[in-house]
Amino acid sequence: MIARAVPEEGHHHIESPTAFGGPLPGPSTTYTVMLGDIPVDLRYDDRGSDTTIVFFHAAITKAVRRYPVFSGSTFSEDIDANRLFISDPSLYVDSRIRLGWYAGNVRQPNLQDALTEIIAKFDGPNRRLIFFGASGGGFASLYFSSRFPGSTAIPVNPQTAIGAYVPVIVNRYLNYAWGGSPITDLPVCTDVIDVYSRPVENSVLYVQNSGDGDHMDHHYSPFMGALPESQRVEPVLIDAGEGHVPPKRPVLTQILKDVVRT
Template sequence: MAFERALSRYDINHFTHPSLNALTIEASQPGIHSIKYGSGNLDFYVENKDAKTTLVLFHAAVPPRVNTYPVFQGLTITQNLKCNLIFVSDPVLEMNTNLGWYAGDTLRRLQDDLPKALSKVLTNFRSHEHLVFFGPSGGGFAALYYSRLFPGSWAISMNPQTDISKYSPRAVDSYLNAAWRGLPIEKAPFHHSIIDSYRKDFRNHIIYVQNLGDRTHVPRHLLPFLEATQENRSKTALFAGKWGLGHKPAPGRILSEIFRQVISSNGNWNSITSLQDADVTSTASDISSRSQKYIKSFS
């Protein structure tokens, strides 16, 4: 899959920065910020709305109909939200593979560098107090990974992979060949699973949005995550929905409502756990039974 760099699809100001160390973004500079990163760029789409909450958004695998980068998914669903916005385009798109989990490549250790870059942006948001990460699928892995590195932050992760090695072999091999010279995932120097990281105590909170009709992501990704975090179950609010068979996202109205509730909470986790659809008690076994029953209803 070949991608071309094209900023013209976004009708907004464009700023360039010579390096991560030189990155500075003033409140008066909303738009796309391209940071020289290795032989390519790390691209942010930034909107500072002088809000207390900042939402960082990661994209999922780029569909075949899209052949340009950078990619900023979620612009429409977030346009009316009262929060600051930072959309991040995965630099791996420059390597002509459509999914990279924001895990970097041989010359660019994004899992080390991105937290530093985000911290630089956040220091220029004077009203910023609460940090939230969002991503679907592969971007959901990124939301879980990076949120853990920012104590006190929240992750909204929709149908995420929690262990990249358990995802589609074709997609994983495409990424490894493009970014890590074909190294086996166990030998490539990046974190491909967040299960062990979350098995220990963690200082962030998670809103896990999962379609119960997903035959692969429930058993391979959600259930191991719930098992690993059982001792800290109250830190994960599970929103499990019945949205059809397969890797189906939550309907926009549901996702929009979650965003609004998170923003209006002002960092109060109890306000999220008290929501009608928030589940902070069900075990992996409970969810497995519900998922299997729902999937069987289609046969």
């Protein structure tokens, strides 16, 4: 297993998703929820708000030196909402995995259901969930928001079908997370286009860099083209430059603030 570092103070070890009873008192707490023999690491910043933003990270880069990966804290620091950061546990399966879409692995084939069960502990009457993620984390934001009626997803340049992404990256995930199984054989959701082609009860603010031709052609357009009229999806096209690059952080901060205020 890849070396990981979790804080001693305010950290709680939970034996399973079912045993997790929800966040414990404290302004910032971390949790390790075991799923099989692999930890699912979370950080929760309780700001006393009725709104919680759930953050999913994108592919990790060589600059990442410490796991778990809790991404999004800097540009969301001034937003009036609780924050739940989730690190993709598939990163622990093999050091060659840099992106797992929070879709699971051969040792955690039920990860999507388990994370849904965990996130539900932060939901409740008179509470609101917002799911945020970019690229592979954007796929996760779309998927998990669809599991929570009344929630909002803010995907940024998301993959909407894992199999339509860069073949070498997809094959690396299939080889090292699933032992080489073809994507069509995985017991998980790998295509949110199919999910959103049917009625769901969440809302989506789909943020897409219009200069990202590959994602415009293979992820954005197929997703938008499959939506039924009843779907609450608002596209936000931003020219952030050529290629798979996100909008500037201040732009994302403002988008999050606007959604939290609505």
